[in-house]
Amino acid sequence: MSTEIASDKVTKADVVGRYLSAHLTPLEHAEAFAPSNIALCKYWGKRQDELNLPVNSSLSISLAHLGSRTVIRPSATGEDKVILNAKVLDLDAPFASKVIAFVDLFRRQQDLPVIVDTRNNIPTAAGLASSASGFAALTLALNQYFQLQLPDNVLSAFARMGSGSASRSIFSGFVEWQMGLHEDGMDSHAYPLDVVWPDFRVGLVKVSTSQKAVDSRSGMKRTVATASLYQSWPAQAAQDLEKLHQALAQGDFTLLGSTAEHNAMSMHATMIASWPPLLYWQPDSVAAMQKVWALREAGIEVYFTMDAGPNLKLLFQAKDQALLETEFAGLEVVAPFSGAAARV
Amino acid sequence: MSTEIASDKVTKADVVGRYLSAHLTPLEHAEAFAPSNIALCKYWGKRQDELNLPVNSSLSISLAHLGSRTVIRPSATGEDKVILNAKVLDLDAPFASKVIAFVDLFRRQQDLPVIVDTRNNIPTAAGLASSASGFAALTLALNQYFQLQLPDNVLSAFARMGSGSASRSIFSGFVEWQMGLHEDGMDSHAYPLDVVWPDFRVGLVKVSTSQKAVDSRSGMKRTVATASLYQSWPAQAAQDLEKLHQALAQGDFTLLGSTAEHNAMSMHATMIASWPPLLYWQPDSVAAMQKVWALREAGIEVYFTMDAGPNLKLLFQAKDQALLETEFAGLEVVAPFSGAAARV
Known part of the structure; x- marks a missing residue:
């Protein structure tokens, strides 16, 4: 009998858990920005659903100052709170419940209530998705908040589990998200390309x-x-x-x-x-x-x-x-x- | 050394020629109608250019009374004449030259100048292609005019050489154009389906x-x-x-x-x-x-x-x-x- 875990049995929590120490020490304040990105070769189709593992590699350009800024603080009330563009969300709202589920991957059973405050400076008129920059900024902010000091490729793989294209929003400039091959998806992350094109x-x-x-x-x-x-x-x-x-x-x-x-x-x-x-x-x-x-x-x-x-x-x-x-x-x-x- | 003719060396003239007697006896007047057709499974892509042999079989519905009516008469002036919707065309015009090239497949070197008079009753507003019904009506009219008495499947294959989807306009109701396999394309013709659907x-x-x-x-x-x-x-x-x-x-x-x-x-x-x-x-x-x-x-x-x-x-x-x-x-x-x- 094989002890191998079938591909769709690997959960996000399993994967993230491996990178965390037993007890987390949160800061009083963490803040991070991540840019939106536009794919020039698109991510379209998953080979695995739970971990957002793609069928193909993709390549994008990050949109400099346009993106999401996320602040994380401890919640004094003992209850989680999610704020989007200065509005407190109901915790059952789709965005809030996704954010909290993502935070849960990190704090697991520990009693560490948080306030997650996200602002998108993407002009409403632009019709850009904010989930890529949102999950990238959240991942970067969590890395600071819990003092994890994880390397960029791990942060990119984590962001991917929130929203596939968020893996690319960890970086600026031209970025490639390599599809990867591993079952746990940790080789399915983005990296910045060494290209500067001012014009x-x-x-x-x-x-x-x-x-x-x-x-x-x-x-x-x-x-x-x-x-x-x-x-x-x-x-x-x-x-x-x-x-x-x-x-x-x-x-x-x-x-x-x-x-x-x-x-x-x-x-x-x-x-x-x-x-x-x-x-x-x-x-x-x-x-x-x-x-x-x-x-x-x-x-x-x-x-x-x-x-x-x-x-x-x-x-x-x-x-x-x-x-x-x-x-x-x-x-x-x-x-x-x-x-x-x-x-x- | 193979004596087989490579697929793209078979010409329309070769194929049509096989069905004709050495000398044609034209009538004084021939007239035929063919309906437009709308494909429900489309013809898209050729496996051979010269004979309009398709990559896939297709299926259409003929549009009853909407289509092309074509009259062929001998030309007394000794010059070909092509009339479309009551307008005499320049023989260099795309439609006229295609029609004459198609007539040439039948009369070959024989001195048999014709007047081809085609009327489409397709409402201009409908934006329907007229080449399918046009070449089907022309094929049917030529069959009469030269007293060829060719069977429908041969007429359909001939019409196909004028315009692919014309093969289907030889018939009314639901029609399938089978792609065929033969090099000369004579099995690439349409046939009517035995289905009546009044509603x-x-x-x-x-x-x-x-x-x-x-x-x-x-x-x-x-x-x-x-x-x-x-x-x-x-x-x-x-x-x-x-x-x-x-x-x-x-x-x-x-x-x-x-x-x-x-x-x-x-x-x-x-x-x-x-x-x-x-x-x-x-x-x-x-x-x-x-x-x-x-x-x-x-x-x-x-x-x-x-x-x-x-x-x-x-x-x-x-x-x-x-x-x-x-x-x-x-x-x-x-x-x-x-x-x-x-x-x-």
Whole structure:
């Protein structure tokens, strides 16, 4: 009889527990920031649900100052408290219960009530997911708060268990999340790429900020279960990752942009080929895509990527910023390599 | 040394020539009608270019009285003449040159100038391709004109060489085009399915009638060449075909509609996953899809299919016609099994 634990029997608590001492000594105050990130090669599909282990490796750009700042303090009342954007949440609210479940992985049975106070400075208009930066900031803050002094790759793997793409938000700049092979997922973490590209820009185009009808976790599941075309996705993602590495090594913006757009459209194609069809696009998303293609026809090097939502994220170079701000009213431009480092 | 002819060396002229006697005896007048058809399992991708041999079998519904009527007469002037919707075309115009090239397959070197007069009664608003019904009607008219008395399966295979989906427009009702295996393609023809479904309705939703930016022949090529996700298409099409046969055998409208919509969305997914992206949808296409999905949520059994263009074709049952005519202004409804037979 084998004593090996089947892959889906490894729990988050098992994995985190191995890195903790029996008793934790919390500080009075811990604070951390983590940036949002935009994937240029998308994370789409899990090979294991409990630990958020992905089917494919992915690559992203972190959005510098845009992200989540999380403060953790002891709770004097003896009750946990979760504050999001200055509002105290009901502990049964989805975000609050996820945060507390994540804190529980660290404090386990110890009586260490906390106040978790998170602020997202992502403009509401941008329609960016905050779970990646949120879980990354929470992981970094917990590392400080409990004085764990864990290395970045472990923090990235932990953040991944909160929300897959949070593994990438531990770092700034271009970041790769390697899918890993191990059963406990500890080799499925991100690492920063040694590339600085000062002229690289990301532009956030607001199409709609309404709540998604289908969250990305469910969308991913439906795609894997019902889209025949998904079978070809892992191979394409691997190929796109190679192209992105080449583009970054050579500073080839055309290769970078075209690969990112092709990758995003292919991911959306797998959703569209699901049943029932999963279409995150709004009519205005199509209008914005057509505008990007028309600009490209006219010689402007602009590409886009999209996540599980209706908004476009433009990829371009500093020289085209003024023109694109004119073409896309309300464009929020991020310069990932300028200003202060993303990580506090 | 093999004497076999490589697949791409077989020409249309070779194939057609085998069915013709040395000298043709044309009539003074020949006339034929062929219906448009809407595929429920799409033809998408060629395994051989010259003969329009498909990667997968497909299944369609013919649109009864909507289609093309073609008259062929001898030309007294000694010059060919092509008339489309009562307008004499320049012989260099794309449609005219394709028609003449097709006529040449039959008359070969013989001096038999013709007047080909084609009228499409497809409402311009419907945004339906006319090449399928056009080449089917031309094939049927040529068969009469030259007194060939060829069987339907041969006529279907000939029509296929004019335009792939024309193979299906030789017949009315539900029609399957079997992909075939032979090198000369003569087993790649359509045949009518023995199913009568009086309540079955097709509704044409006009989104746009503007010219396509990329014709379907080029779109198909780009998809096969650049979309990794296309690799999964042939298997899905085969599976969808099975489901459609089951739906037709059991009169299961839900299975029929859902399979057709899933198939169409999967075909569009392969286009979207091409590079550069091939998106035939307009913003209003997305709005119309969302409307269909909302109606379905509300319990109305309506599905859609789409071809290489922005327009939706609704699939529903007679009982929901009045409601859908209210929901979709200008809806053109076709009852494929009512009225006169499609073939004259």
